[in-house]
Amino acid sequence: MAPIAKPVPIVLAPAGPPSVRPAGTASPAPVISIRDLKTHCLTCSMRELCLPLGLTVDEMKQVDALVANRTKLKKNETLYRAGEPFHALYAIRIGSIKTTVLAEDGREQVAGYHMLGDIIGLDGIGTDRHGCEAIALEDTEVCVLPFVKIEDLARTLPALQRNLHQVMSREITRDQGVMLLLGSMRAEERLAVFLLNLADRYRRRGYSSTEYVLRMTREEIGSHLGLKLETVSRLFSRFQEEGLIQVQGRAVKLLDSGALKRIVGQRG
Amino acid sequence: MAPIAKPVPIVLAPAGPPSVRPAGTASPAPVISIRDLKTHCLTCSMRELCLPLGLTVDEMKQVDALVANRTKLKKNETLYRAGEPFHALYAIRIGSIKTTVLAEDGREQVAGYHMLGDIIGLDGIGTDRHGCEAIALEDTEVCVLPFVKIEDLARTLPALQRNLHQVMSREITRDQGVMLLLGSMRAEERLAVFLLNLADRYRRRGYSSTEYVLRMTREEIGSHLGLKLETVSRLFSRFQEEGLIQVQGRAVKLLDSGALKRIVGQRG
DNA sequence: CGACTAGTTGAGGCCAGTCAATGTTGGTGG
DNA sequence: CCACCAACATTGACTGGCCTCAACTAGTCG
DSSP states (O other), X not given: OOOOOOOOOOOOSSOOSOOOOOTTOOOOXXXXXXXXXXXXXXXXXXTTTSTTTTOOHHHHHHHHHHOOEEEEEOTTOEEEOTTSBOOEEEEEEEXXXXXXXXXXXXXXXXXXXXXXXOEEOGGGTTXXXXXXXXXXXXXXXEEEEEHHHHHHHHHHXXXXXXXXXXXXXXXXXXXXXXXXXXXXXXXXXXXXXXXXXXXXXXXXXXXXXXXXXXXXXXXXXXXXXXXXXXXXHHHHHHHHHTTSEEEETTEEEXXXXXXXXXXXXXXX | OOOOOOOOOOOOSSOSSOOOOOGGGOOOOSSOOHHHHHHOGGGOTTTTTSTTTTOOHHHHHHHHHHOOEEEEEOTTOXXXXXXXXXXXXXXXXXXXXXXXXXXXXSOEEEEEEEETTOEEOGGGTTTSBOOSEEEESSSEEEEEEEHHHHHHHHHHOHHHHHHHHHHHHHHHHHHHHHHHHHHXXXXXXXXXXXXXHHHHHHHHTTSOSSEEEXXXXXXXXXXXXXXXXXXXXXXXXXXXXXXXXXXXXXXXXXXXHHHHHHHTTOOO
């Protein structure tokens, strides 16, 4: 048995924005254990960025019910590998995960850098096998969402169906953005976009948008941006020299995001 | 009323007027008109690559019923533009379409090169607005699939639901492949992948996999592959010199696809 | 402390981009 | 049918941005 019900107040990391009370919300259960607080969509701080977005309390409980379990991953542990049979999506509760696609010759490309609230595994649906690898960049916890159950429930909950489609569609849109970046931007633009994109995502999660810690090495960032690690390192140094950012290893502070934005879309 | 039921053999050329059949029009024609032959999933030559894949006859009829209409596009005409409200997916019946994403500064990147049987517009679901432009590369005809109707029907037809999810997921997988290409491959590898990919897609559609006609200019191909048109042109010439392919403008013949495959994944 | 990984910085080379001239193709109208 | 024009394509010469190779530093862990 796991430890239970210590009388601790709520406290989930990012004190912040998400606090919606759907219509028809009755007063909550008489007693809520900390386990409840930790493991239900209803109380998850990411519910406004995750699959249950916009669902009623009752609907959310049904989504809750299909969450098979949560999985904890230590840094560098693999959630799934390319080629493995697909049976679930994963919602990141805590931590961050990189997904990498591999060519036959072993070359590897970081396709995505996912953080809490993100849902991954979508590329497995089409072939019933995962198309990429998912590796934890730090200690991470994910909700396991068995896909057949999601599909079942989506047939009775239009709101869930809609959310699922939106999540998948946004992934497509995101990928197209990466394609644009990789296909037509110069190195400094790529890094600027990367830094600004992270800022935006942290902001929407209630964290600072000007100061954050990268969870990837220079090499992984380079792989994600189609650059070599030396190039990434040089750019970090240059941006710092020019007063755009402040870098200390993986800690980044954006000093002039206006200038960063101006870099993007600038002809060499 | 449109002309009907002439005893003409199959012929699915681009003859005829817009051929609109509103969803409710269910005239249970005892005789199958040429119009029926032309416009129903049941008889569409692409049904095994399109949304109705694997559906029963009855289910397919229901999908048929939700096809609002077909749209014809002349070469270079736009099906939708980035930012326009999204309300439907499009299945390509005849022809081919490029989708392009644009950066704020006007830079443009060809994100996809779609041919008959492909379904496009998926990136609009997440934001209710199209995220890219779709432009016909030749005279083209598409089925218009209103998305709310698809969602409705998907809730009662699990097979359709499954297909929709697979279509979306495969788009994600495809995009990841493009990311790998753009992020880590050299110019000659990119073109080789492009040519082999087209061969494969034509093959699955019952066309020659060694001889086909490109529907894009060198510039569009370059944009798709993250290269400049001059580079694409030079590579075509070089591949021809080396006996890998034969090129005559946009007509391509693969002479040694084994060698093309060997190019891919080869260290410079 | 040594071994290892991650990161920084420099020197030089190469692949693809840029600029420019020329050739080819296809559509239009006389 | 042919002439013409514009769009498309090819090819060459040169440039430059990023990669490669390499040396060195800083922090970490057994």
